[in-house]
Amino acid sequence: xxxxxxxxxxxxxxxxxxxxxxxxxxxxxxxxxxxxxxxxxxxxxxxxxxxxxxxxxxxxxxxxxxxxxxxxxxxxxxxxxxxxxxxxxxxxxxxxxxxxxxxxxxxxxxxxxxxxxxxxxxxxxxxxxxxxxxxxxxxxxxxxxxxxxxx
Amino acid sequence: xxxxxxxxxxxxxxxxxxxxxxxxxxxxxxxxxxxxxxxxxxxxxxxxxxxxxxxxxxxxxxxxxxxxxxxxxxxxxxxxxxxxxxxxxxxxxxxxxxxxxxxxxxxxxxxxxxxxxxxxxxxxxxxxxxxxxxxxxxxxxxxxxxxxxxxxxxxxxxxxxxxxxxxxxxxxxxxxxxxxxxxxxxxxxxxxxxxxxxxxxxxxxxxxxxxxxxxxxxxxxxxxxxxxxxxxxxxxxxxxxxxxxxxxxxxxxxxxxxxxxxxxxxxxxxxxxxxxxxxxxxxxxxxxxxxxxxxxxxxxxxxxxxxxxxxxxxxxxxxxxxxxxxxxxxxxxxxxxxxxxxxxxxxxxxxxxxxxxxxxxxxxxxxxxxxxxxxxxxxxxxxxxxxxxxxxxxxxxxxxxxxxxxxxxxxxxxxxxxxxxxxxxxxxxxxxxxxxxxxx
Numbered sequence: 001x002x003x004x005x006x007x008x009x010x011x012x013x014x015x016x017x018x019x020x021x022x023x024x025x026x027x028x029x030x031x032x033x034x035x036x037x038x039x040x041x042x043x044x045x046x047x048x049x050x051x052x053x054x055x056x057x058x059x060x061x062x063x064x065x066x067x068x069x070x071x072x073x074x075x076x077x078x079x080x081x082x083x084x085x086x087x088x089x090x091x092x093x094x095x096x097x098x099x100x101x102x103x104x105x106x107x108x109x110x111x112x113x114x115x116x117x118x119x120x121x122x123x124x125x126x127x128x129x130x131x132x133x134x135x136x137x138x139x140x141x142x143x144x145x146x147x148x149x150x151x
Numbered sequence: 152x153x154x155x156x157x158x159x160x161x162x163x164x165x166x167x168x169x170x171x172x173x174x175x176x177x178x179x180x181x182x183x184x185x186x187x188x189x190x191x192x193x194x195x196x197x198x199x200x201x202x203x204x205x206x207x208x209x210x211x212x213x214x215x216x217x218x219x220x221x222x223x224x225x226x227x228x229x230x231x232x233x234x235x236x237x238x239x240x241x242x243x244x245x246x247x248x249x250x251x252x253x254x255x256x257x258x259x260x261x262x263x264x265x266x267x268x269x270x271x272x273x274x275x276x277x278x279x280x281x282x283x284x285x286x287x288x289x290x291x292x293x294x295x296x297x298x299x300x301x302x303x304x305x306x307x308x309x310x311x312x313x314x315x316x317x318x319x320x321x322x323x324x325x326x327x328x329x330x331x332x333x334x335x336x337x338x339x340x341x342x343x344x345x346x347x348x349x350x351x352x353x354x355x356x357x358x359x360x361x362x363x364x365x366x367x368x369x370x371x372x373x374x375x376x377x378x379x380x381x382x383x384x385x386x387x388x389x390x391x392x393x394x395x396x397x398x399x400x401x402x403x404x405x406x407x408x409x410x411x412x413x414x415x416x417x418x419x420x421x422x423x424x425x426x427x428x429x430x431x432x433x434x435x436x437x438x439x440x441x442x443x444x445x446x447x448x449x450x451x452x453x454x455x456x457x458x459x460x461x462x463x464x465x466x467x468x469x470x471x472x473x474x475x476x477x478x479x480x481x482x483x484x485x486x487x488x489x490x491x492x493x494x495x496x497x498x499x500x501x502x503x504x505x506x507x508x509x510x511x512x513x514x515x516x517x518x519x520x521x522x523x524x525x526x527x528x529x530x531x532x533x534x535x536x537x538x539x540x541x542x543x544x545x546x547x548x549x550x551x552x553x554x555x556x557x558x559x560x561x562x563x564x565x566x567x568x569x570x571x572x573x574x575x576x577x578x579x580x581x582x583x584x585x586x587x588x589x590x591x
Contacts, residue, residue, distance in 0.1 A: 040546050066528055
């Protein structure tokens with residue numbers, strides 16, 4: 001199997017790694033969750049501000065590789081303004097993308113800029129880097145509106 | 152076997168220093184080259200070094216994680232399983248007798264390898280981690296009292312931290328960290344001040360897996376003994392690279408793993424002073440470690456069987472014996488000289504790459520180069536180097552207190568063995584420049 005580094009480190013990923021979007025905290029009442037990958041030490045925190053059923057704002061901070069940082073950054077841009085259910089569904093679609101299980105071209109296209117991370121599917125050990133932000137988002141969404149955080 | 156199986160003499164690397172990979176090797180032989188080490192002949196002993204990664208020759212710089220195996224080890228394990236396999240210390244039949252003899256002979260070889268006084272002091276365990284857990288749970292649990300102190304250096308691997316934290320929780324003892332300097336050396340002044348009447352146990356890594364530091368174990372042991380403490384040395388990274396003499400070190404326990412010294416996984420060694428081991432209670436119960444068993448009570452076997460409950464990793468022990476013979480055949484003088492050459496070249500060339508920060512610059516260092524590259528996370532660097540066939544480790548190296556001490560989340564680590572070449576270091580350095588370009 002030959003793998004192309006350029007497929008993994010596309011310019012959009014390098015850009016979001018260097019200049020992550022929504023890279024800050026959100027003040028209360030936004031809820032948050034911490035994601036930690038104990039094997040590699042990557043840590044990040046995702047904040048979500050949910051109003052009614054809408055993810056009004058989303059942000060993150062953390063430390064990790066380019067894949068995890070770019071994935072988190074792209075994620076914040078992708079879920080902002082979506083309904084909670086749509087955001088959760090997008091998380092599932094994204095997981096399919098990075099594990100190489102997203103079949104149709106239409107499904108891929110629906111992921112928009114997130115498609116830049118498709119190359120991760122060729123690197124099984126890096127999948128967790130790309131997924132960390134999304135797992136953390138789901139935890140934060142599960143806690144949104146609840147009196148306790150998922151910590 | 153390598154992809155290049157029968158293709159003896161296949162060239163796997165260009166650029167001046169041609170390497171010949173052959174799988175048709177003979178038995179281990181002492182090598183006394185006029186100058187340095189005959190690296191191409193050494194490489195021919197390791198079939199995996201002929202591997203190609205996406206068409207590129209493998210450059211294996213992850214030796215601190217696990218070392219590759221010479222054919223003599225692979226063949227020793229195969230031959231045992233094919234021709235001698237039986238359980239040991241039990242049967243009276245032909246195979247059991249042969250297996251028992253072969254197994255027990257390795258204990259003598261380990262004694263010799265460590266220059267230990269007595270083969271009964273050599274306990275076979277799964278690895279360094281299990282050896283330390285054994286000492287913590289048997290020696291520590293029965294001797295530690297509330298307020299007693301266990302001193303560990305800040306550069307310990309998690310395997311020489313967590314077992315002590317567990318036994319501290321069980322006994323009320325306290326774990327304290329001996330500070331290290333900016334160069335990654337133990338702060339001996341601070342260590343002296345920390346030693347005292349409460350100190351019961353000192354745990355120190357002989358060679359740091361994350362920094363490469365070679366610690367002054369003999370001196371630290373002498374100081375600990377003056378304070379009345381016993382000393383456990385984690386020798387996982389030392390056994391493959393330096394001669395170990397437990398009597399010269401003066402320590403009380405010494406642990407190492409088979410797989411890091413070119414042997415199989417699943418086997419390691421705990422050496423302990425007979426006087427200590429004899430006073431320690433068994434750690435695990437089962438077959439082989441008993442004298443007589445009845446429901447009224449059980450008496451235990453003498454050393455070393457007391458600490459070897461159940462069927463051991465017999466084939467792996469046989470493989471370990473072959474590995475120790477092999478590495479001693481190559482010779483630690485030649486190994487040390489070549490690995491110092493590799494480290495010096497790598498240190499010079501890697502630190503010349505803009506943005507590189509070395510983590511661990513001790514005066515006494517083994518072949519470990521830990522570093523960060525500005526703007527490139529170690530995991531990304533690991534992936535980029537992998538595309539060139541270069542295997543390094545990226546992460547916290549199971550030594551998170553070290554990462555914290557140096558204010559980094561992770562480092563990239565290239566760790567060398569005597570089969571590595573100077574050309575391979577050039578490949579690494581080219582990869583670092585490439586990574587800088589990708590992330591420019």
